Amino acid sequence: MNEQKQRVMKWIDEHEENIVEFLRDMVKIPSVNPGFEEGENGNKSVCHEGDLQRYIRAHMEKLGADIDMWVPDVEHLRKYEGQPNFYDFHVFDDRPNLAARLKGTGGGKSVMLMGHVDTVKTGAGWVHDPFSADVEQGVIYGRGVVDMKGGIASMIMATEAIIKSGLKLKGDVCVGTVVDEETGGMGTLDFVDRGHRADVCIMTEATRQIVAPLCRGILWGNIVVEGRSGHIELPQKDWREGGTVDAIRKARLIMDAIDWLNEDWALSKTHPLLKIPNRIIIGQINGGEWHSTFANKCDMAFDIQYLPYERDELGGGGRVIKEFEDFIHAVAQTDPWLKEHPPVITWCVNCDCGETPIDHELVQLFLKNQVEQGLPSVAEGCYFHTDMGWQEKVGMPVVNYGPGDPICAHQDNESLSISDLIQCTKVLALTIMDWCGVEE
Numbered sequence: 001m002n003e004q005k006q007r008v009m010k011w012i013d014e015h016e017e018n019i020v021e022f023l024r025d026m027v028k029i030p031s032v033n034p035g036f037e038e039g040e041n042g043n044k045s046v047c048h049e050g051d052l053q054r055y056i057r058a059h060m061e062k063l064g065a066d067i068d069m070w071v072p073d074v075e076h077l078r079k080y081e082g083q084p085n086f087y088d089f090h091v092f093d094d095r096p097n098l099a100a101r102l103k104g105t106g107g108g109k110s111v112m113l114m115g116h117v118d119t120v121k122t123g124a125g126w127v128h129d130p131f132s133a134d135v136e137q138g139v140i141y142g143r144g145v146v147d148m149k150g151g152i153a154s155m156i157m158a159t160e161a162i163i164k165s166g167l168k169l170k171g172d173v174c175v176g177t178v179v180d181e182e183t184g185g186m187g188t189l190d191f192v193d194r195g196h197r198a199d200v201c202i203m204t205e206a207t208r209q210i211v212a213p214l215c216r217g218i219l220w221g222n223i224v225v226e227g228r229s230g231h232i233e234l235p236q237k238d239w240r241e242g243g244t245v246d247a248i249r250k251a252r253l254i255m256d257a258i259d260w261l262n263e264d265w266a267l268s269k270t271h272p273l274l275k276i277p278n279r280i281i282i283g284q285i286n287g288g289e290w291h292s293t294f295a296n297k298c299d300m301a302f303d304i305q306y307l308p309y310e311r312d313e314l315g316g317g318g319r320v321i322k323e324f325e326d327f328i329h330a331v332a333q334t335d336p337w338l339k340e341h342p343p344v345i346t347w348c349v350n351c352d353c354g355e356t357p358i359d360h361e362l363v364q365l366f367l368k369n370q371v372e373q374g375l376p377s378v379a380e381g382c383y384f385h386t387d388m389g390w391q392e393k394v395g396m397p398v399v400n401y402g403p404g405d406p407i408c409a410h411q412d413n414e415s416l417s418i419s420d421l422i423q424c425t426k427v428l429a430l431t432i433m434d435w436c437g438v439e440e
Helices: 003-014 016-027 049-062 074-080 145-164 186-194 247-268 318-332 336-340 361-372 388-393 418-436
Strands: 066-070 097-102 111-116 139-141 173-178 200-203 217-226 280-287 297-306 344-351 398-400 415-417
Touching (some): 003 145, 016 139, 016 145, 049 066, 049 097, 049 145, 074 186, 111 418, 139 145, 145 173, 145 415, 145 418, 247 297, 247 336, 297 318, 318 336, 361 418, 415 418
16 A cells, blocks of 8 residues: 555544544434425424535535535426436425535546435334434444445545545546435436536445445335225125125235246346345235225235346336236236236336446456455445436446445444444545546
8 A cells, every 4th residue: 555545544544533423413414305204103204405415515615625506306307207216296395416526636537426315214113312323332323324324424534534635636526415315316317417427436325345336226116906895704795796805815816926926036037246136025015994894905015126137228127117017917817806807006116227347447446445454355236226327327337335234224223333434434535546546
């Protein structure tokens, strides 16, 4: 490691407390995505995405960044209707995007560092106040500390470490923080539409500090199965004679068929960077009216993952949508009731995916710097969606890399160790220096 890099590593070690406090300050600003309408006790979820963006803006201004902060306009984005990450019902009151560009001296390659400021709602069962950012035995607790304010803190403080160490990067660094990732990624669509670009992009989503040049796309939808209500305890006529039909029982037929399809997908929808295949998972079931009444409707909410090779001509999951709809139609043909009363499928989220070749220079720099810091030099895909798809679509290769275990994301008592935060900051600083170049 050369003298310049040693200087930066020393700065990070000496300013660990500052890095931790920067993250804690962000966690203390509740930035729950307003798409999670119902908070605890029926109250509206707390949303201060604008406050958090203004906090980040003030910090970046102190570092000398040129600032662009704006509120997404749904009508302006309507030209993307039908494409991944566009939803015409999203609202962006005081939910601005932010791009902060630190200009290099010239002659180097540029990098975009990206993260989302919104979080899921807090949920119940917390031991620590979700917005207190408590520190206990070297661990920081709070909603969003893993997903993904820890990553935002790492990328900003890595950049600050380089600047405060007296070094000058040749290439530009653009710090981008966006809203609305947790409910479909429209903030990133808007960010890309704004025209902000770099030679490569680093998404600092939590990856357990494993280099992740791949993420899967996701589709969310609902299947509604119709039935015909009646008294459970009484003899019933055949449905053709006006008798009852248990929508829950018919829904079980659909769920069994999905299990069979998942067995096929376990062999066909795999990727060498992923340990599990794509699957269709039922995440929520709502059906029935009463203990002793056959259900006249059963609504199943589902999650489907898809891979980059499955993308449609718009970069989304259209092909997988058709595949699933055709499958459900075929299943319905096997049951007389469902054949006449086919299940109704609606779609609510279509999030894109992305992949950067393992031999890309940025991937290899990350793997090298992992070794330099005594960390595993491993590449593995993200099992969850990240915002990398639109960046790739406009020509920016993307690597996901951030602190914390994504399994902790969305959980009660979400937590991140300080050691992971500091290690990640170091690897990011080294990679930024390698990629952008440093003036002698």
